[in-house]
Amino acid sequence: MHELAISQAVVDAVRERTGDQRVRSLRLVVGRLSGVVPDALRFSFELVAEGTPLEGADLVIEEPGGRARCRSCGTEFGTEGLVVLCPCGSADVAVTAGSELLVRSVEVA
Amino acid sequence: MCGTCGCEGDAGVRLTTLPDDAAHPHPHGPSGDTGRTVVLEARVLAKNEDLAVRNRRSLAGRGIVVVNLMSSPGSGKTTLLERTVRELGVQWPVAVIEGDQETHLDAERIRATGCPVVQINTGAGCHLDADMVRRGLEALDPPDSSLVLVENVGNLVCPALFDLGETARVVVMSVPEGDDKPVKYPHMFRTADLVLINKADLLPYVDFDPERCARQVRSLHPAAEVLQISATRGDGMPAWYGWLRALRPGLLPPG
Numbered sequence: 001m002h003e004l005a006i007s008q009a010v011v012d013a014v015r016e017r018t019g020d021q022r023v024r025s026l027r028l029v030v031g032r033l034s035g036v037v038p039d040a041l042r043f044s045f046e047l048v049a050e051g052t053p054l055e056g057a058d059l060v061i062e063e064p065g066g067r068a069r070c071r072s073c074g075t076e077f078g079t080e081g082l083v084v085l086c087p088c089g090s091a092d093v094a095v096t097a098g099s100e101l102l103v104r105s106v107e108v109a
Numbered sequence: 110m111c112g113t114c115g116c117e118g119d120a121g122v123r124l125t126t127l128p129d130d131a132a133h134p135h136p137h138g139p140s141g142d143t144g145r146t147v148v149l150e151a152r153v154l155a156k157n158e159d160l161a162v163r164n165r166r167s168l169a170g171r172g173i174v175v176v177n178l179m180s181s182p183g184s185g186k187t188t189l190l191e192r193t194v195r196e197l198g199v200q201w202p203v204a205v206i207e208g209d210q211e212t213h214l215d216a217e218r219i220r221a222t223g224c225p226v227v228q229i230n231t232g233a234g235c236h237l238d239a240d241m242v243r244r245g246l247e248a249l250d251p252p253d254s255s256l257v258l259v260e261n262v263g264n265l266v267c268p269a270l271f272d273l274g275e276t277a278r279v280v281v282m283s284v285p286e287g288d289d290k291p292v293k294y295p296h297m298f299r300t301a302d303l304v305l306i307n308k309a310d311l312l313p314y315v316d317f318d319p320e321r322c323a324r325q326v327r328s329l330h331p332a333a334e335v336l337q338i339s340a341t342r343g344d345g346m347p348a349w350y351g352w353l354r355a356l357r358p359g360l361l362p363p364g
Binding site: 108 | 145146154156157233234266267271292295296325327329331
């Protein structure tokens with residue numbers, strides 16, 4: 001349940017910028033390969049935001065899909081998992097997108 | 110002051126408006142009803158990552174090697190540490206940071222070997238983070254050019270996401286857990302520099318294919334090394350010590 005620590009980090013990062021201003025909504029980027037489960041994040045965010053200016057804020061979560069590039073043949077392709085095999089058969093593949101974990105923006109009152 | 114247009118905002122808080130906001134639409138005063146977008150584009154784990162960079166820099170400056178050991182509970186990490194500090198500690202000063210949710214049981218086992226040890230109890234926490242390790246290192250005060258082994262909280266999920274500022278990351282798995290752990294917990298294994306397959310003495314009794322397991326590890330992280338060991342019987346320990354010694358700074362590669 002690292003989403004609890006992730007939620008705390010989200011609240012800390014936002015408050016560092018917006019202080020005591022009430023936050024109405026947050027836009028997060030949680031890549032599909034980031035290892036963070038959006039539903040668990042929503043659940044723990046509610047707990048962590050309680051009593052802070054982020055309490056009750058809407059969470060809008062963008063979930064970009066995974067991308068990978070084969071180091072053998074150079075092909076780029078989409079992937080939904082971390083066990084990635086290039087269509088050419090090579091397992092020497094670098095994940096290039098989908099691991100993002102960002103606070104994109106917030107809406108303050 | 111607003112960083113984009115220079116209007117007076119709340120003192121001490123730096124706000125940057127969206128680029129398409131540059132025409133000054135954000136409300137001044139309580140009459141504004143539409144809210145205001147504050148762009149952060151901030152990495153959620155930036156604070157931990159910054160602390161990890163600081164740990165890594167200060168450790169490198171003192172020639173200290175830190176190894177983050179991660180595994181599920183019961184893989185034999187503490188037994189591995191006991192043997193490692195006994196056998197390797199005679200040539201290289203070794204200290205240990207123990208991470209568990211509760212109890213000092215593991216730290217007491219390490220202390221019994223005579224090795225300096227600090228226990229971090231995370232309470233409800235499921236992983237160590239860079240700040241906990243910084244505090245652990247402060248309390249431990251390891252000598253320059255020493256080795257610090259960090260036993261993370263037993264958990265194959267959460268520790269994967271947290272950089273501690275370590276020199277290298279090691280995942281310990283054990284034969285009775287099954288050879289499919291890497292594909293079941295890909296986030297953990299993709300960050301591993303080394304995977305130790307412990308309890309290799311049980312291989313004759315358990316349906317575990319070490320080659321299949323190694324293939325899975327390489328499909329997640331092609332550069333990861335895989336070693337078979339038995340921390341109770343001693344198999345493979347010289348290779349593990351050799352791998353650790355190769356992390357020491359200032360050593361020229363052989364040949």
